[in-house]
Amino acid sequence: DSGVTQTPKHLITATGQRVTLRCSPRSGDLSVYWYQQSLDQGLQFLIQYYNGEERAKGNILERFSAQQFPDLHSELNLSSLELGDSALYFCASSEGTGPSGANVLTFGAGSRLTVL
Amino acid sequence: AQSVTQPDIHITVSEGASLELRCNYSYGATPYLFWYVQSPGQGLQLLLKYFSGDTLVQGIKGFEAEFKRSQSSFNLRKPSVHWSDAAEYFCAVVFGSGGYNKLIFGAGTRLAVHP
Numbered sequence: 001d002s003g004v005t006q007t008p009k010h011l012i013t014a015t016g017q018r019v020t021l022r023c024s025p026r027s028g029d030l031s032v033y034w035y036q037q038s039l040d041q042g043l044q045f046l047i048q049y050y051n052g053e054e055r056a057k058g059n060i061l062e063r064f065s066a067q068q069f070p071d072l073h074s075e076l077n078l079s080s081l082e083l084g085d086s087a088l089y090f091c092a093s094s095e096g097t098g099p100s101g102a103n104v105l106t107f108g109a110g111s112r113l114t115v116l
Numbered sequence: 117a118q119s120v121t122q123p124d125i126h127i128t129v130s131e132g133a134s135l136e137l138r139c140n141y142s143y144g145a146t147p148y149l150f151w152y153v154q155s156p157g158q159g160l161q162l163l164l165k166y167f168s169g170d171t172l173v174q175g176i177k178g179f180e181a182e183f184k185r186s187q188s189s190f191n192l193r194k195p196s197v198h199w200s201d202a203a204e205y206f207c208a209v210v211f212g213s214g215g216y217n218k219l220i221f222g223a224g225t226r227l228a229v230h231p
Contacts, residue, residue, distance in 0.1 A: 002159060002161075004159075033219070035221075042221065042222075042223045042224065043206065043221040043224070045218055045219065045220065048216075048218075055216060056216040056217070056218055058218060090159065090160065092160075098216055098217040098218075099148070099210045099217050099218065099219040100148055100167070100210060100217060101148040101165060101166070101167020101168065101210075102167070104150070104162060104165060105162075105219055106162070107152075107159040107160040107161075108159055109158060109159040110159055
């Protein structure tokens with residue numbers, strides 16, 4: 001158990017729908033990161049939050065949004081879902097403001113989204 | 117452009133054989149380098165990291181990696197592979213961009229182990 005908790009583990013939905021993925025970081029970690037893992041794109045960085053504020057942005061689609069709440073848990077919202085959004089979505093957390101040699105990311109087990 | 121390349125998509129080795137997984141990066145500054153492992157149905161687990169000091173770093177599960185600045189490489193090695201090492205291995209590099217750091221992953225190398 002890495003200490004990073006993601007729910008749900010599996011989710012099946014239809015095109016055009018909206019889903020919310022939830023992440024609780026490790027105790028003491030202030031940063032939360034979201035990654036998407038798909039067969040064709042590999043592991044893609046989506047977005048990072050630090051202590052409630054957006055810190056860095058990657059290849060996140062406009063249909064996707066995220067936020068980090070005062071208790072530091074984070075949610076990734078995916079809307080107008082398409083078949084190509086089917087993927088494994090990872091959350092990671094770290095103590096500091098961004099990844100570095102000393103500030104290592106710890107990953108959760110992921111949420112597998114299937115869009116039919 | 118900043119990039120991480122893992123040239124081998126699939127590698128198959130026999131149990132007990134040695135292993136080397138290749139990783140190259142493109143970055144102007146000295147990078148922070150990592151290897152993660154993903155077992156089937158699992159999340160990503162950190163094997164080892166390099167950010168300064170000795171260029172040969174030891175990790176968990178008997179893995180080691182060597183940073184070679186001249187070759188922009190950070191290859192992962194294990195002297196004797198066990199069947200339980202079958203997994204996907206990702207090299208990752210921290211790149212700085214616009215005042216922020218981002219951890220970027222290579223495409224991964226899937227390792228199969230024959231008995």
